[in-house]
Amino acid sequence: MRKILALADCNNFFVSCEILKNPALKGLPVCVLSNCDGCVISRSNEAKKIGIPMGMPLFKAKKEFPDAIYLSSDFKLYHQISKRFQAILKDFAPNVEVCSIDEAFLEVTELYKLYNLNGYDELAEFLHKKIKRELGIPVSIGISTSKFLCKLATDKAKKADFYYFLPFEKIKEEIDDYKIEDIWGIGRNTAAFLRAYGIFTAGDILKKDKSFFEYFMGKRGLELKFGLEGENVLPVITEEHKPKSIQKTASFPKVTNNKKFLEKSVLNHLHNACRKMRRYNLSATELTVMLRTKDFRIITASSVINPCTSSEFILNKMAVSLLNKIYSEYILFRSSGVYVSGLKDSEYMQKDFFFNNERFEKLSAITDKLEQKYGKNCLKIGV
Numbered sequence: 001m002r003k004i005l006a007l008a009d010c011n012n013f014f015v016s017c018e019i020l021k022n023p024a025l026k027g028l029p030v031c032v033l034s035n036c037d038g039c040v041i042s043r044s045n046e047a048k049k050i051g052i053p054m055g056m057p058l059f060k061a062k063k064e065f066p067d068a069i070y071l072s073s074d075f076k077l078y079h080q081i082s083k084r085f086q087a088i089l090k091d092f093a094p095n096v097e098v099c100s101i102d103e104a105f106l107e108v109t110e111l112y113k114l115y116n117l118n119g120y121d122e123l124a125e126f127l128h129k130k131i132k133r134e135l136g137i138p139v140s141i142g143i144s145t146s147k148f149l150c151k152l153a154t155d156k157a158k159k160a161d162f163y164y165f166l167p168f169e170k171i172k173e174e175i176d177d178y179k180i181e182d183i184w185g186i187g188r189n190t191a192a193f194l195r196a197y198g199i200f201t202a203g204d205i206l207k208k209d210k211s212f213f214e215y216f217m218g219k220r221g222l223e224l225k226f227g228l229e230g231e232n233v234l235p236v237i238t239e240e241h242k243p244k245s246i247q248k249t250a251s252f253p254k255v256t257n258n259k260k261f262l263e264k265s266v267l268n269h270l271h272n273a274c275r276k277m278r279r280y281n282l283s284a285t286e287l288t289v290m291l292r293t294k295d296f297r298i299i300t301a302s303s304v305i306n307p308c309t310s311s312e313f314i315l316n317k318m319a320v321s322l323l324n325k326i327y328s329e330y331i332l333f334r335s336s337g338v339y340v341s342g343l344k345d346s347e348y349m350q351k352d353f354f355f356n357n358e359r360f361e362k363l364s365a366i367t368d369k370l371e372q373k374y375g376k377n378c379l380k381i382g383v
Contacts, residue, residue: 003232006106007150011138013102014042017081018071020136029068036253097236107236124163147234148227151184168230176203242280246273249337255294257332269338270312270319277310285342289322294332301325
């Protein structure tokens, strides 16, 4: 039996969250901005209609589109709503793969029978209305036989009634003219390569022999070819993959050489990175501190962490030491960052006889519980 997948994709997610918080924004040209209000990262449909492009710097947007509403991002709110979105999906279907903060794949093979519905068209409509009713966020639902086709179906859903079913039997006629630039997984370089060989649409990919994709693109090319043919080459994976490294960065509202400010930003990044490590039960073996200068040069310093840990109570001093190595009072900086790498599963780490970090790691776990209850950064940790 052919498996059927669905993709649930929240529309204009950050803006939709802001409208949920303030319904008076509905129907207005609203843009949500990146960290420190640098550029546009989410737009309402009304903002798209008047021509505001994604990624446009705020100073240019205000000059060209002064009537639009520009809002600072509230990532704490977005993550809270995202968790509710994921909970609804996991209650709806047994197998859910969360892809990002605002989208997820579901396996829905014959799931319409469970909900006493007449096929996948009704299932798509049912799920769309369920999320809208329980969460208040507009979501597009695309259903088909592969992840590639679910993406295409979701694009069609955004232009129709927010739900769309693309059956296996209609793949050829439905996607024949679809541009390769709009296909999931095809970036700018891949699109340029395919165009050089006369491949401009999804229909051209279907016509091309599989040996071409195997020879020039390997496994990824075969996944693309078979995925567009409707084969379930990339099944829904419910297990959450642990990251191999974690990076936390952010730009400043304005360039600075204030050392205390830089130190505070680095320690904040480190705290967020450590919290994420603990969520996955990981420990880091290397720490890197990064500063980006006014002219976009990147300066870094790294150190091995021995014994490895996920506690900022241990790593704060190391981070400040690395910052001191790359800091100069004669340079203006526009952003900072922290990168933890060589991540290993904490359960299987051999304990160091001479350096016992257990009490610091327990203290870090307590801060996680407090932040979970009272909000992020409710505690400030010194060096």
